[in-house]
Amino acid sequence: MHGHRAETPLVGKLDSIFALSGEERSALSRLPGSIREIAADHDVVRERDAPTECCLILEGFVCRYKVTDAGKRQIFSFHTPGDIPDLQSLHLEVIDHSVGTITPSKLLFIPHEAVRELCRRFPRIADAFWRDTLIDGAVFRQWLLGVGRKEAHSRIAHLLCELFLRLRAIGLAEESAFELPLTQAEIGDALGLSTVHVNRSLQRLRALGLIASSGRRLMIRDWRGLSEVGEFDPTYLHLIKAVA
Amino acid sequence: MHGHRAETPLVGKLDSIFALSGEERSALSRLPGSIREIAADHDVVRERDAPTECCLILEGFVCRYKVTDAGKRQIFSFHTPGDIPDLQSLHLEVIDHSVGTITPSKLLFIPHEAVRELCRRFPRIADAFWRDTLIDGAVFRQWLLGVGRKEAHSRIAHLLCELFLRLRAIGLAEESAFELPLTQAEIGDALGLSTVHVNRSLQRLRALGLIASSGRRLMIRDWRGLSEVGEFDPTYLHLIKAVA
DNA sequence: CGCCTATTTGATCTGATTCAAACAATGTGG
DNA sequence: CCACATTGTTTGAATCAGATCAAATAGGCG
Numbered sequence: 001m002h003g004h005r006a007e008t009p010l011v012g013k014l015d016s017i018f019a020l021s022g023e024e025r026s027a028l029s030r031l032p033g034s035i036r037e038i039a040a041d042h043d044v045v046r047e048r049d050a051p052t053e054c055c056l057i058l059e060g061f062v063c064r065y066k067v068t069d070a071g072k073r074q075i076f077s078f079h080t081p082g083d084i085p086d087l088q089s090l091h092l093e094v095i096d097h098s099v100g101t102i103t104p105s106k107l108l109f110i111p112h113e114a115v116r117e118l119c120r121r122f123p124r125i126a127d128a129f130w131r132d133t134l135i136d137g138a139v140f141r142q143w144l145l146g147v148g149r150k151e152a153h154s155r156i157a158h159l160l161c162e163l164f165l166r167l168r169a170i171g172l173a174e175e176s177a178f179e180l181p182l183t184q185a186e187i188g189d190a191l192g193l194s195t196v197h198v199n200r201s202l203q204r205l206r207a208l209g210l211i212a213s214s215g216r217r218l219m220i221r222d223w224r225g226l227s228e229v230g231e232f233d234p235t236y237l238h239l240i241k242a243v244a
Numbered sequence: 245m246h247g248h249r250a251e252t253p254l255v256g257k258l259d260s261i262f263a264l265s266g267e268e269r270s271a272l273s274r275l276p277g278s279i280r281e282i283a284a285d286h287d288v289v290r291e292r293d294a295p296t297e298c299c300l301i302l303e304g305f306v307c308r309y310k311v312t313d314a315g316k317r318q319i320f321s322f323h324t325p326g327d328i329p330d331l332q333s334l335h336l337e338v339i340d341h342s343v344g345t346i347t348p349s350k351l352l353f354i355p356h357e358a359v360r361e362l363c364r365r366f367p368r369i370a371d372a373f374w375r376d377t378l379i380d381g382a383v384f385r386q387w388l389l390g391v392g393r394k395e396a397h398s399r400i401a402h403l404l405c406e407l408f409l410r411l412r413a414i415g416l417a418e419e420s421a422f423e424l425p426l427t428q429a430e431i432g433d434a435l436g437l438s439t440v441h442v443n444r445s446l447q448r449l450r451a452l453g454l455i456a457s458s459g460r461r462l463m464i465r466d467w468r469g470l471s472e473v474g475e476f477d478p479t480y481l482h483l484i485k486a487v488a
Numbered sequence: 489c490g491c492c493t494a495t496t497t498g499a500t501c502t503g504a505t506t507c508a509a510a511c512a513a514t515g516t517g518g
Numbered sequence: 519c520c521a522c523a524t525t526g527t528t529t530g531a532a533t534c535a536g537a538t539c540a541a542a543t544a545g546g547c548g
Binding site: 048064066068069070072073074076088091092094096097127130131133134135136137138140141142143144145147148149150191192231235236238 | 292308310312313316317335336338340341371374378379380381382385389391394435436475480
């Protein structure tokens with residue numbers, strides 16, 4: 001069953017990276033599936049599963065990750081409303097990583113067959129998904145460049161820049177502030193850092209006057225400066241809308 | 245094992261991850277384009293380019309990489325004959341990373357339009373490419389897991405395992421040895437390590453009796469052990485053929 | 489042989505981890 | 519509304535994996 005809003009998160013998200021026609025939009029918003037609400041810190045898909053449906057995020061914050069034998073977690077990406085973090089399960093039987101919630105989330109589980117059918121009927125939608133997958137890969141590469149070759153505070157600055165733009169692209173950020181639902185431990189897992197070091201690096205960014213925060217709310221005081229420290233260049237996100 | 249040497253590298257490569265029909269194979273091997281030979285250590289595509297053709301590797305070793313403002317290089321992936329490292333340029337105008345040769349290479353530059361046409365005529369070939377892109381992403385994730393969360397010798401062990409299997413899948417490795425055309429500096433750039441540390445970690449793997457090497461030739465003395473140290477599980481490569 | 493590029497070794501330094509404990513928020517149930 | 523538990527943030531000190539610097543070998547190869 002599905003509800004009907006003016007614009008579903010999926011349409012809004014694809015809109016930010018691809019020009020859709022009216023017909024394509026309405027087809028997308030009519031995708032069938034079952035809605036499920038999942039508490040924070042729970043797995044949606046687990047490494048080695050072979051799901052027959054994929055999950056569209058309606059609300060919440062989700063991540064993809066993998067755990068080392070030594071029990072260390074590496075987060076690969078964060079996902080927001082409109083994303084389908086396990087779209088790849090459409091073409092790859094076994095999934096090679098887990099997907100878990102960060103915050104309580106509302107997800108729409110869409111049968112693979114429905115997505116395939118949609119792609120057959122609207123080849124440009126397939127193109128949009130393909131494009132999204134490629135952008136996903138580009139984000140990975142930026143991530144890897146940071147983890148492999150940049151210092152802690154620079155990685156963090158980059159992550160904050162990226163999240164800000166992505167959230168703004170889907171209407172979840174204000175002019176220069178947004179809700180950041182990540183703990184410092186989660187940031188560390190994403191960037192290959194210890195919690196302690198994330199904490200000290202954040203303090204440094206604050207001391208430099210680049211950011212400020214109160215509770216979950218993060219304010220960007222100096223976008224230019226933050227971008228520079230993080231060596232952030234938004235091109236790789238391939239967003240359609242221009243950037244502040 | 246099979247002995248079809250008349251096939252092109254591309255067919256051989258896709259064969260290793262996807263079941264192609266005879267008609268699809270011959271269409272693939274008839275892809276047009278211009279062959280160019282490129283010396284070692286030269287760029288094929290540069291970050292921010294917007295190429296109108298993509299390059300199929302016929303011979304040689306190629307990598308994708310990006311460089312930090314501080315001048316540090318991070319290699320994202322290595323590519324071997326049959327790979328099309330910049331296939332993504334088909335759907336993403338601007339390329340977000342550079343592609344460069346490691347060894348002297350022979351490349352076939354195929355116009356985007358020819359690939360698009362092929363995908364239209366043979367949708368299953370499009371599926372195969374899509375699948376290849378997804379596997380590429382899976383390789384990235386493994387890579388990132390290592391760089392972010394594993395120790396140096398473990399990352400190296402993992403890389404060696406991966407290269408061995410991939411090379412064997414396309415017929416470029418023997419039972420337990422292969423030509424490894426990488427310098428220690430390049431391994432470092434791939435794994436986020438300094439040359440010196442790569443050297444010492446390799447010595448450690450040798451001392452453990454896991455590998456041996458003479459010149460460019462690398463021998464795997466203890467596959468089990470190497471896999472364990474690297475926490476290597478080949479599932480993510482999604483190779484069709486079973487593994488030793 | 490001599491040149492250039494890789495590998496190896498040694499010594500030193502440092503960014504980041506780890507361990508440990510205090511502190512702040514937030515939430516829970518009585 | 520308070521005591522208490524829980525989870526996240528912050529601080530401090532000790533330690534370590536890996537970086538950096540510097541210089542000595544060892545291979546290839548024209």
